[in-house]
Amino acid sequence: MSVFLSDEQSLPLDLAGLRNLANLVLEHEAYPAATEVSVLLVSDEVIAEHNTRFMGREGPTDVLAFPIEELEPGCPPVSRPGTPPPMLGDVLIAPEQVRRQAVEHGVDFDHELALMVVHGMLHLMGYDHADEEEAVEMEGREGVILAGIGVRRP
Numbered sequence: 001m002s003v004f005l006s007d008e009q010s011l012p013l014d015l016a017g018l019r020n021l022a023n024l025v026l027e028h029e030a031y032p033a034a035t036e037v038s039v040l041l042v043s044d045e046v047i048a049e050h051n052t053r054f055m056g057r058e059g060p061t062d063v064l065a066f067p068i069e070e071l072e073p074g075c076p077p078v079s080r081p082g083t084p085p086p087m088l089g090d091v092l093i094a095p096e097q098v099r100r101q102a103v104e105h106g107v108d109f110d111h112e113l114a115l116m117v118v119h120g121m122l123h124l125m126g127y128d129h130a131d132e133e134e135a136v137e138m139e140g141r142e143g144v145i146l147a148g149i150g151v152r153r154p
Contacts, residue, residue, distance in 0.1 A: 002036040002085070009043045011095045014110075018117055021149065022091075025121040028145050031086065032079030037124060038090040039117065047094035062101055063116040064092045065123030073126040073137065091120030111151045118142050 003022040007015055022039050044060040051061045067089040071077065077086040093116050102112040122141055129135035143153050 002034070004036070004038045006038070006040045008046065009041050009095055011099070013041065013095060013113070018113070021114055021117050022121055024149070025118055025145055028148070029074075029076060029122075029125055029141075031076040031088075031125075034079050034085035035076075035088060036085050037088045037121065039120070040090060040092050042092050042094055044094050044096050047092055047097065050092060060094050060097045062094060062097050063120045065120045066090045066092070067124045067126075071124075071126035073122075073128075073141075076125070088121075088124040091117070091124065093117065093120060111146075114146060114149065114151050115142065115153065118145050 003019050003026075005015055005019045005022070007013065018039065018041075022037060026035050026037070047064060048058070048060040050064055051057045051059065054066070055061075055064070068087050071088075079086055093113070095113060098113050098116055099109050102109040105112070119138075119142060122138055127134070127138040127141060129138050139153070146153060
């Protein structure tokens with residue numbers, strides 16, 4: 001698995017742990033070993049620009065996912081010899097916004113950040129929460145993955 005992680009913001013974070021968590025999501029969802037994904041840790045300003053440009057919403061948000069292609073939840077792409085590896089897309093996370101959310105919700109910052117990594121990765125894999133049924137499925141996947149690293153969702 002190839003997780004490119006870029007830290008373009010100022011909060012000190014456990015980058016190796018975040019990369020390992022992204023890899024864990026890929027493994028948990030049975031993605032091919034050659035799968036590639038980018039996780040970018042960005043400032044509030046950068047994520048606010050992307051939020052406005054691509055989502056039509058003002059201000060910073062916690063996480064944005066930009067999948068390269070539409071995938072069906074639970075159906076990882078097949079890796080074939082002689083073809084490029086599956087490339088899922090990019091996950092942008094704004095740790096400053098995540099920190100504010102953690103304080104607002106009374107949860108541990110590292111747990112909230114882990115949720116954002118898992119949440120963004122699952123979006124790249126086709127999971128969504130646009131309706132109740134999808135939300136239940138996605139939150140269930142998040143809960144199982146997070147429980148595997150000792151994080152419980154409130």
